[in-house]
Amino acid sequence: MAMSSLPPVLHDSSHLLTSIIITNSPALSKAKGILMNTFEWFEASILAALNKDRVIKNLPPILPIGPLEPYHVPHDDGGDQYRSWLENQPAKSVVYISFGSRTAMSRDQTRELEKGLEKTGWGFFWVLKTSKVDKDDQEDAEHFLNESFLEKTKDKGLVIKGWVEQQEILGHPAIGGFLSHCGWNSVMEGALHGVPMLAWPQHGDQRLNAQVMEDAGLGLWERNWDWGPNSIVKGEDIEKKIVELMTDEKLRGRAKKVRDEAKKAVGRGGSSDMVIRELVNFLTISF
Structure with a gap:
């Protein structure tokens, strides 16, 4: 990751967005997982680094459930x-x-x-x-x-x-x-x-x-x-x-x-489909 690719505001610790991130980020360690709009094949090495190598201490697993499709409510959109x-x-x-x-x-x-x-x-x-x-x-x-x-x-x-x-x-x-x-x-x-x-x-x-x-x-x-x-x-x-x-x-x-x-990821038995099913099963057992 090149430093030049980081959002410029993150170079300024006094910026409002940066200060909010710094303040709130520790709360992530209390989560059981983080749902992300991505899929395993698309970011395999990144997900492996985060989920298997645990490059960040106490980071919960990243759960790829994408690509997500929007829910469309029928309306006259002028299109x-x-x-x-x-x-x-x-x-x-x-x-x-x-x-x-x-x-x-x-x-x-x-x-x-x-x-x-x-x-x-x-x-x-x-x-x-x-x-x-x-x-x-x-x-x-x-x-x-x-x-x-x-x-x-x-x-x-x-x-x-x-x-x-x-x-x-x-x-x-x-x-x-x-x-x-x-x-x-x-x-x-x-x-x-x-x-x-x-x-x-x-x-x-x-x-x-x-x-x-x-x-x-x-x-x-x-x-x-x-x-x-x-x-x-x-x-x-x-x-x-x-x-x-x-x-x-x-x-x-x-x-x-x-x-x-x-399409394979979101299809029946695909990587994202399986993550969602496992999540539903976990929530069912937990509650």
Whole structure:
């Protein structure tokens, strides 16, 4: 683990989040186990280090029960526009772009991403977020993006602002790649659907997640794309990595392997399925 991959706030013991972690972490030793949204095959060496070598004294066992799928309550989510658009795209022809619900890209970086997408020649589905807090996200996509970009890409791209059903999108046959901040839920969703990922960590634990994702064979991580608001990745570099993401057949094969292992883990008798059954049995006996 590189020191540069640790969340920056953890280097500051006076930071509120860090102080909370320091204060609360000792309580973990009182737990019987820690449920984690991951699966044995995906992080075998890490789980072995924690569970067998016991690298941390008094840490309870990590219990992998993922990849977890969200429980969907039927409702009108306004997704008819992007669903119909996806249905009209060729298989594996669209790169899905999302940086999560708490990451807003700067206008300068957005311009460079526009340049990269325009030059790739691939279709794209971009979930655009312009502020960290949803209620402050007032501008329409048309007002935030370059008019010339929207005009040149109107036949091959779709830009959405607002909530989307990411699991549904990643499972669509049209999606051939996923440009992601590498939040852990996104990593697990990408794994479950076997969508090759291009990691672009922004903050928090996302560099660590990108390393795990790359080691598992699910995708690519360009380490020179620094995180944080002060670094700008150029459009030509974005173009190059997206083309690699969408054309590397060996990568696609590795991602398919990840998908197969993920589905095996949550299937009947799989590693995650067995952990849940053992947990239920333990709780039944205990109570």
